[in-house]
Amino acid sequence: DGGITQSPKYLFRKEGQNVTLSCEQNLNHDAMYWYRQDPGQGLRLIYYSQIVNDFQKGDIAEGYSVSREKKESFPLTVTSAQKNPTAFYLCASNRGDSQETQYFGPGTRLLVL
Amino acid sequence: RKEVEQDPGPFNVPEGATVAFNCTYSNSASQSFFWYRQDCRKEPKLLMSVYSSGNEDGRFTAQLNRASQYISLLIRDSKLSDSATYLCVVEPNTGKLIFGQGTTLQVKP
Numbered sequence: 142d143g144g145i146t147q148s149p150k151y152l153f154r155k156e157g158q159n160v161t162l163s164c165e166q167n168l169n170h171d172a173m174y175w176y177r178q179d180p181g182q183g184l185r186l187i188y189y190s191q192i193v194n195d196f197q198k199g200d201i202a203e204g205y206s207v208s209r210e211k212k213e214s215f216p217l218t219v220t221s222a223q224k225n226p227t228a229f230y231l232c233a234s235n236r237g238d239s240q241e242t243q244y245f246g247p248g249t250r251l252l253v254l
Numbered sequence: 255r256k257e258v259e260q261d262p263g264p265f266n267v268p269e270g271a272t273v274a275f276n277c278t279y280s281n282s283a284s285q286s287f288f289w290y291r292q293d294c295r296k297e298p299k300l301l302m303s304v305y306s307s308g309n310e311d312g313r314f315t316a317q318l319n320r321a322s323q324y325i326s327l328l329i330r331d332s333k334l335s336d337s338a339t340y341l342c343v344v345e346p347n348t349g350k351l352i353f354g355q356g357t358t359l360q361v362k363p
Contacts, residue, residue, distance in 0.1 A: 176353075181262065183341065183353035184298070191349070199350070231297055239349050240286035245297035 144168065145246035147232050152251045154219065154226060162217045162249045164232030170244075172237035173215035177201060178229040190215055191237050219251065227253050255280050260342050260354035268362055271332045275357045277342030278324045286345035287318055289327050291338045292356065298341055301327075332361045 145166040154160045164173065172191045176184040186199030190209040204223025209215055215234075219226045229250050233243040260277045267273050279287075287304035302309065304316040304325050315328040325342055342354035 172349075181355065183258070183355040185353075186350060189350065229295075237349075239347065240345055242286075242288055242300050242303065242343075243351060245299070248297050250295075 145232060145234055145244060147230075147246035147249050149249060150247070152249055153254050154251060155254050157221045159218055159220050160251070162219070162230055162232075162251070164215045164217065164246055165213055166215075166232075166234045166246075167213060168234060168244065169212070170234035170236055171212070172235050173209070174233040174243060175199070175205070175207065175215070175217045176231045176233065178231060184231060187217065226251055256354075257281060257346070257352045258342055258344050258354040260357045262355055262357060264358040264360050266360045266362060267332055269332055269334060271361075272328065272330045273332060273359060274329075275327045275340055275342075275359075276324055277326070277354055277357075278322075279342075279344045279346075279352075280323070281344070281346040281352075282320075282323060284323075284344045284346045287316075287325050288343040288345075288351075289314075289316055289325075290341040290343055290353075292341055293338050298353075301340070329359075332359075334361050334363060337361045 148163045174189040175187040188207040190196035206218045231248045232246040235241045235243045289301040290298040291301045292298040308317045313330045317326045339356040341356045
């Protein structure tokens, strides 16, 4: 089945800890995106990558880092510098054409202990 | 002013009702418009794209008014399964999508 997978579904972070969220797609999409969603709010863009080995900051990149070593994979690290990391994290992808919709993975819910 | 604004609701309607959501956007250069549906604690899924001429998909009708910079979604004959949050999404010709905060619909028996 073609699609986007994210793991884990739930993740708990201790104070001062870095955690990495996985996002994989087998849709042969060039572009991948990371969003954060807080209760009652729309999605906010953290980072995006339009091609392998290249990525750009979105609107709320502080405290996060990414890598894009493979076309299929776009992991997001939530660092200890992110002071309010509790949120629903969504990964998306598309071919990268302008005006194209995006397809989302099932999300990872991050909670701080 | 937010780039994309929606009335958060909730809209509580009986089964069979017709309900309409509006969304306004600030960037007049925006080229693409979408409605996504998001169920509780799930990922957003594309409901329909919005075309300049308006478009219909079964019970759902989307309209675009470029002059007034708003998009609408009309749902006819509401079903219980239509209960969800509806996200208005705009692509302001930057390759990035801008999401509204969503409008929550609750259809009651």
